[in-house]
Amino acid sequence: MQAMKLLGLLLVCLCSVSAYAQRPAPARAPATELALEAAHTAIAVCAANGFNVAVSVVDAAGGVRVLAVADGAGARLGMPATRKATAAVTFGVPTATLEEQVKTDVALAARFEAESATLYARAGGLPLIVNGEVIGAIGVGGAPDGMQDEHCAAQGLAAIQDRLM
Numbered sequence: 001m002q003a004m005k006l007l008g009l010l011l012v013c014l015c016s017v018s019a020y021a022q023r024p025a026p027a028r029a030p031a032t033e034l035a036l037e038a039a040h041t042a043i044a045v046c047a048a049n050g051f052n053v054a055v056s057v058v059d060a061a062g063g064v065r066v067l068a069v070a071d072g073a074g075a076r077l078g079m080p081a082t083r084k085a086t087a088a089v090t091f092g093v094p095t096a097t098l099e100e101q102v103k104t105d106v107a108l109a110a111r112f113e114a115e116s117a118t119l120y121a122r123a124g125g126l127p128l129i130v131n132g133e134v135i136g137a138i139g140v141g142g143a144p145d146g147m148q149d150e151h152c153a154a155q156g157l158a159a160i161q162d163r164l165m
Contacts, residue, residue: 028135029059030128034160035066035136042140042156043070046148053142053152056082057128058089060135062118070142077142084125084149085139086118092134095125096150124149126157130164 030038035057046053047070054077057066062085067078084095091098098121102109112121123146125139138156140149 027059027061027063028133029063029065030057030136030160030164032065034163036068038138038156038160039066039068040156041159042138042152043068045155046070046140046143046152049143049148049152051143051148051152053140053149054078054081055153055156056085056139056141058082058085058137058139060089060133062086062089065136073142080120080122080141081124081139083118083120083139084122084141085137086125087112087120088125088127088137088139089134090119092127092129094123094127094150095121095139096123096146099123099146122146122149124153126150126153128157128161128164135164 039055039057042055043053052070052073054069054073056064059065064082067082069075069078087095087098102112102121112119124141125137127134128136138153140153143149
């Protein structure tokens, strides 16, 4: 009986070590400094236009690297910013493109409906692309319309694009 308990404990330990050893490599992502700079730039551009926004920068797997909410912006703006960034990284295109596509693509519209907690098909999200590979995305939410969100996201991306690796 004691030997069975010892064998069971050994198996649990081996499985734990095996599971730990098989962890996937971290997703590609912009460096934290660059993600922070992009978010800060996007917030500054929107603020200069009178908009208090939230900015989210995600890695290639959709994991949040940076979430920044401007002074005076509603705390809930972080969610649409992150959902836009996640949609941009998932599909590898600007969310303005997806916003147009869901109007005519029933399957795509259904996917956005099914995954509405994580994806948002409204302008304001842009993929971060390096040598043809999507390494993350930036999303902005809170301006009066998505195209203004996208303008701020584009300025944030432009501030770091040449230093992305």
